[in-house]
Amino acid sequence: MAMSVIGAGPDKDRTRFFRLNLVIIDELTPILRDLLHNEIQPTDIFNTVKQKYLKIFRPDEIALISTAKTKSYNDFDITLLYKLLRNVCPNISSPTIKWGLSKMPSQNEITVGDDIERIRLIRNNVQGHITEAAIPETEFQEYWSTISDICTRMQTLLNKDYVRRLKKAEECTIDSETENNYMDKIKQLAKEEEDMKEILLKILEEKELTSKENLNIEAKCGRKRKFVETLTNTSIYILNEMVKSINEMTSESEIDQLYENIEDFMQGNKEEVDNEQFLKLHEKLKRKSHYMQIQTSQIK
Structure with missing residues (x-):
């Protein structure tokens, strides 16, 4: 036509x-x-x-x-x-x-x-x-x-x-x-996607995820409250399943090596990346690696 x-x-x-x-x-x-x-x-x-x-x-x-x-x-x-x-x-x-x-x-x-x-x-x-x-x-x-x-x-x-x-x-x-x-519709579609990213980031960065923990994340819009609750529960479920699979399929030594490899990569590239989330993740990984080293020394 x-x-x-x-x-x-x-x-x-x-x-x-x-x-x-x-x-x-x-x-x-x-x-x-x-x-x-x-x-x-x-x-x-x-x-x-x-x-x-x-x-x-x-x-x-x-x-x-x-x-x-x-x-x-x-x-x-x-x-x-x-x-x-x-x-x-x-x-x-x-x-x-x-x-x-x-x-x-x-x-x-x-x-x-x-x-x-x-x-x-x-x-x-x-x-x-x-x-x-x-x-x-x-x-x-x-x-x-x-x-x-x-x-x-x-x-x-x-x-x-x-x-x-x-x-x-x-x-x-x-x-x-x-x-x-x-x-308004175009902007709303873009905003909803950004809101979901913010919610996920809050879940991933601020909480130790366990199947028993309650996360209180409020939706900015009341009509989305149920959706946000479902998103939170789904996020926890997915991440727990990922952790479970890793634990079942990966030895402790392999996990230790993985942390070391990621730490080495991030340490070598952090100066080239101007990204706040990257730097936060790097600091968390350093703390995690330090904790694992303490745990290993205590077992020995």
Whole structure:
């Protein structure tokens, strides 16, 4: 489907930016949700991930996946949907070349995996313009043609009217209220991801994680309190399972050697890395290594 020429100039560039974001949020993201629903029912997704794919996902992602039983995939963003479709759905045909490329698939590469890659790249590229909130006409036309082709193929595959919905998105008015609405949505998506990283960092840095300990981490937003509780519990579960596996499969001497190797690496590279978290981890590792040396000497 060809897109009509909107025009040139700063205002038109801004309109194009928000129209593409409207399509990314309201049309392309639902396509990925429909693809996932077609492969795995929301009631089954958490158990599937827990049984085979736990190590692929971050604790905050697993916490969100656990809500699918009651909320379906409605809160899953493109990042999480992409990871699930790529890693957990064996019936999804892979991209023609491979997953995770930085270049858009060519026009003759039209597997389902190719279209999933296109959606990921379109989202990344378009939202990379957020600082200026503008898309030039030529770039817009290229994106719109690609999105139109995706909708046509997905409509054939999933028997849903994506083409008509894209036509409505083409014709809808983009006024200041719509711009503010979608800018808020873009910023909220970014903020939620940062909030989850902060929560994880708090869990990992400030607590000795045990299965019996209670962690009190308050959500900044009341409606997310239950989600944060689930995230905390999931984080503890995952980390405990990791520690358990290490203890079962690794001897004390091998663990000691691992600490020494990491300590040597961090000691040799800390001057080159201006990163507060790196330095904090280095200090914790030094204390841990010192403690282990004391324990070893007492045993001897």
